[in-house]
Amino acid sequence: MPNEVSWTEEVPTVSMLFIHKFNVPKDAQIIDIGGGDSKLVDHLLKEGFTNVTVLDISAAAIERAKKRLGKDAHKVTWIIQDILEFHPIHTYDLWHDRAAFHFQTDTKKINRYLDIVKHAVDGMVIIGTFSVDGPTKCSGLEIKQYDEDGMKEKFEQSDFKNIECKREDHITPAGAVQNFIFCSFMKQ
Numbered sequence: 001m002p003n004e005v006s007w008t009e010e011v012p013t014v015s016m017l018f019i020h021k022f023n024v025p026k027d028a029q030i031i032d033i034g035g036g037d038s039k040l041v042d043h044l045l046k047e048g049f050t051n052v053t054v055l056d057i058s059a060a061a062i063e064r065a066k067k068r069l070g071k072d073a074h075k076v077t078w079i080i081q082d083i084l085e086f087h088p089i090h091t092y093d094l095w096h097d098r099a100a101f102h103f104q105t106d107t108k109k110i111n112r113y114l115d116i117v118k119h120a121v122d123g124m125v126i127i128g129t130f131s132v133d134g135p136t137k138c139s140g141l142e143i144k145q146y147d148e149d150g151m152k153e154k155f156e157q158s159d160f161k162n163i164e165c166k167r168e169d170h171i172t173p174a175g176a177v178q179n180f181i182f183c184s185f186m187k188q
Helices: 013-021 040-046 059-075 107-120 148-156
Strands: 029-033 051-056 076-080 092-098 121-130 160-171 177-187
Touching: 013 040, 013 092, 013 121, 013 160, 013 177, 029 040, 040 051, 040 059, 051 059, 059 076, 092 107, 107 121, 107 148, 121 148, 121 160, 148 160, 148 177
Parallel strands: 029 051, 029 092, 051 076, 092 121
Antiparallel strands: 121 177, 160 177
C-alpha cells in the first residue's frame, strides 16, 4: 500500500516549488513518470492544471490513484507501461519524475530513458532521485544514486540546461530519513 512504502510523500513540496517557480501554464502538457501512487496529480488538479498524464508500470497503483481521485480521475490520462517502453504520441511541456529515474542502473537503460526524455519534452524536466547520501536500494531493488554534477552530466548530454538542484531530506512513514536530490532542467 502507498502509505507503507518508503517514498510516500503526502505533499510533493519540492516538485510543486519548481512548478510554481517556472510559472507552468495551467494548460501545459504534464507527465508524471512513476506517479501511480504519487499525490502530485492530486495537487496539480486542485490547482487547475488541465492536461495531466500519469505513467506507471503498476496497474494496481493506477487503480488506487483513480479511486483516490474519484470523479476527478477522468481528468487525467492514465498510461500503464514501463518507462523504457514508452513511445509518446506528443511532446510534453513538463516531465516530472520523483523516484523512478534512479531505478535505471545500467548505462543502456539510463541512455534509453534519456533518449525518451529528449524526444518527449519540449520544455521543463524535474527529476528527483536518491542522492549520494541517500539509500542504496528502494523497495529491495538496486538504484543509482546521484549528486548534482551527475544529474547535470546526464541531462545536459541530452540537450537540457540545468536550472536548479536542491537536496531534500524525506522522512519515510516509518520515520527514517532518505536524502533526495531534485534537479530541474530546461530543453535547449
